[in-house]
Amino acid sequence: MHKSDWQEKGEGHRQRLRDKFLDQGIESFTDSEIIELLLTFGTPRSDCKEAARAALAQFKTLPAVLDAAPDELQRIKGMGPKNIFALRFIQGVARRYLRQRIVGKHYVRSSREVADYLIHSMRGLQHEVLTVIFLDAAHGIIDSAVVAEGTVSSNTVYPRELVKAALARNASALILAHNHPSGNLSASRQDEELTRSLHLICSFMHIRLLDHLIIGSGDQVYSFVDQGIMGRIREDCRHLLDRVG
Template identity: 40%
Template sequence: MPHILNLSDKIVLGNKNTVEGHRKRLRDKFLQSGLAGFHDYEIVELLLTLGTPRKDCKQIAKETIKEFGGLREVLDASIEELQKINGIGPSNAFGIKLFQAISERYSKETLRSKVSMSSAQAIAEYLQKFIGREKKEHFVMLSLDSRYNLIKISNISLGSVNASVVHPREVFKEAIQASASQIIIAHNHPSGDPEASPEDVALTRRLAETARVIGIELLDHIIVTTDGFQSLKDKDLI
């Protein structure tokens, strides 16, 4: 005997069709023109749909943007912070953080192939993408060949940057393994102030002396923040 839909069945089916139709329109819009013309909440909504097969995510996305302030802040939020939003579960939060990580990796690799290693400002702008927004101090080294081409970036230490943490042996071990002719060292200041501390200057001079002894030139020490930088070479501190 055929099943006859009652009123509640029809409402559920109608809502399902509405949600699926809305998702299809969003996805078609993206496939046609990328993210051009998308509101921040629509981008978050698209991400949420990947981990939520059938539920309407539009209102959750709007609440998420309202809570954090914008798309960038949503992507920067931790998994724990994201899951405080009603409707965002572990799969949704994982999807958002995965999207952020992929975006950052792509951005770094793209910039790496274009950045001029002879310009302190260009290097700083690249490093801002790499470590500028980190909440802890990251000390990195850029190994260059004789033509200023970037060979590799090495993570040397995480935490406070001083002579007791950053040892010349670790820095130049990486440089020698990369067959570097010259290096640039850099770290971030989570405080937002790029001004070099006395410890930063002392460490730089210690590394510069070691570099001269082993025949690798230390070109610069660049300190970056989210939107600022200082070149110790430009300040005549090397």
């Protein structure tokens, strides 16, 4: 059976996109072209151009399309389970790549890469999660893990489990990070209380809590250290420990 003119035209277009990437790299692509090519991984014989444009029009940015929930993507004409699988899969690959890339690096020299990983893995989530970056005594990055999901507060995060995870990795220092699904990039009273409680508990175990980061809806990160909150918490805990001692 001869291929239809439409099929030949579509395959030629997709091949041109692949050749364009090999010759000129990802920077030569528009966001719409990137989404289109990703969608074709799921349905290689379908024309995905209009679905890609509709997705970008709906969600506005490439990250927002990749972060979108499957039920949101299914509302777009031309977007089916196989297309959605392709988008979700590439999102998962990107998260694993960014996570594994930071392991073994020195935090201070790689803080931007850590921020990139946290932004990519936590931005767009519809619920709060608490991620911990585990570090050795020289502040080399050992690992990262999600230790709590749901509303992140002193009532929902179990310090014993966090300390247990740190000891299992022989971690000497920690960095906390959680997201604000609302997009608000500031610390709440509950965020400060949680940080104070965890800092105090970690101090008893000779584990340093270096910072607490908040991930909003954009590419910015709120740092307790940069805002001076971490310094106040350390001072408060030092006075408390001095009284106990």
